[in-house]
Amino acid sequence: MRLLSSLAAAVLPVLVASANPSADVYLFPKPSTEIASDVPSIPKEVARHVFLQRTSRQRYGSDLRDLPSSIDSETAITHIARFGKSPAPLFASQQQQDASQLVVILEGATLEQSRRLQRDIGNNAAFAISDPPSATANNNLLSLFRSMGIASPRQCDLASAINPLNSDCWTGSSSVVKYDLQKTPETLDALLSNLDRLNNLVSEGLLEVLLLVLPESSRNSKTNHWSATAAAELRCRRDTEAVLSDAGIFKTDIPKVAAGKPASTAPKQRIPKCFPSLNSCRNQTNSCSGHGECVDKYAVGGGSGNNSVSAADSDSPARCFVCQCRASEVERPADARTKGRRTVHWGGAMCQKEDVSVQFWLLAGFTIVMIGVVSGAISLLYSVGEEKLPGVIGAGVSRSKEKRVIIGGA
Numbered sequence: 001m002r003l004l005s006s007l008a009a010a011v012l013p014v015l016v017a018s019a020n021p022s023a024d025v026y027l028f029p030k031p032s033t034e035i036a037s038d039v040p041s042i043p044k045e046v047a048r049h050v051f052l053q054r055t056s057r058q059r060y061g062s063d064l065r066d067l068p069s070s071i072d073s074e075t076a077i078t079h080i081a082r083f084g085k086s087p088a089p090l091f092a093s094q095q096q097q098d099a100s101q102l103v104v105i106l107e108g109a110t111l112e113q114s115r116r117l118q119r120d121i122g123n124n125a126a127f128a129i130s131d132p133p134s135a136t137a138n139n140n141l142l143s144l145f146r147s148m149g150i151a152s153p154r155q156c157d158l159a160s161a162i163n164p165l166n167s168d169c170w171t172g173s174s175s176v177v178k179y180d181l182q183k184t185p186e187t188l189d190a191l192l193s194n195l196d197r198l199n200n201l202v203s204e205g206l207l208e209v210l211l212l213v214l215p216e217s218s219r220n221s222k223t224n225h226w227s228a229t230a231a232a233e234l235r236c237r238r239d240t241e242a243v244l245s246d247a248g249i250f251k252t253d254i255p256k257v258a259a260g261k262p263a264s265t266a267p268k269q270r271i272p273k274c275f276p277s278l279n280s281c282r283n284q285t286n287s288c289s290g291h292g293e294c295v296d297k298y299a300v301g302g303g304s305g306n307n308s309v310s311a312a313d314s315d316s317p318a319r320c321f322v323c324q325c326r327a328s329e330v331e332r333p334a335d336a337r338t339k340g341r342r343t344v345h346w347g348g349a350m351c352q353k354e355d356v357s358v359q360f361w362l363l364a365g366f367t368i369v370m371i372g373v374v375s376g377a378i379s380l381l382y383s384v385g386e387e388k389l390p391g392v393i394g395a396g397v398s399r400s401k402e403k404r405v406i407i408g409g410a
Helices: 002-019 044-055 073-083 111-120 135-147 186-193 195-203 230-240 276-289 357-386 392-409
Strands: 023-028 100-109 127-129 174-180 207-215 292-296 323-327 327-333 341-344
Touching: 023 111, 023 186, 023 195, 044 073, 044 100, 044 127, 044 174, 044 207, 100 111, 100 135, 100 186, 111 186, 111 207, 135 174, 186 195, 195 207, 276 292, 276 323
Parallel strands: 100 174, 100 207
Antiparallel strands: 023 127, 023 207, 292 323, 327 341
């Protein structure tokens, strides 16, 4: 019996780790605002935006169009703002430089190595990646950083990589390095032996580090990209220097800028009510903001057969294509009262607005009914109070007096 118990205790952690191969992410320094005591779990697409936001040479901005519809944009923004690069002080001088950003990727970590790392670091992971992709995806991510001029073209040892003054491993204010713990297990020893030096650089404000620990079980994952599609990584290579702004960070109806004209003076284009072709509808609405599809407005059956439209018919000028919005299920925010998923309905010419008409009419109808009930109750009470007393009471009193008079006369 004891033998079976010991075997179960030894095998159970391995089975749990293989069933839930999440990747741990450590931050130096840790985020100052802690929302919950447990480690939050975020999708790989959102984690990829965190990596890009921390290592971008300028203020990184993205419209998050590469996120699947199952991920709530507000929740993604919250994660990026919490785990991304620390904002610069409001009254900082122009000569004051931001801390250098370092991303260390350790893939092929065993359960024992992960436990040892967590024990020696002394802090829990900042967040976990629920669906880490394969080793091929990690190589593609490193190639993306190389194309952005961030990742070092040569392999540096970890002791040199954590030194931002080392010109062999650093080409600017940010760097990305990747190590395979199965091929070079001594990398973990080098990291743990240089923790004091790393913490000193972090405490002095010279360095900020993101440590990604990928489990060995994720090496053979079927997912070969950190983004939803491979095209998103190619688009990110073209838009790596996008400026983040409150006005246009996640808007999908941004007008196209004419050649040779600055974006600030470009006139805003109105969304047409009807697109002449299927391709123009998809291109100008970004496939209905990812919340619907372009259909023929006057097709038989309300456009239900638009998927069978040929390329020649789709560009026919006699057609009228519009966006047909569809509902999508998104995850609720981590700090929401109710957990799980919620259904979001979309509206607008490009399906870019959340449709809250049902909630509005429920609230408006309930308010109107309650006002009617209260007004009717007050009116009923007022009408009852204004009625005169019946004459039966007075008639009974007068009859008794008349009867006593007659008896006395007799």
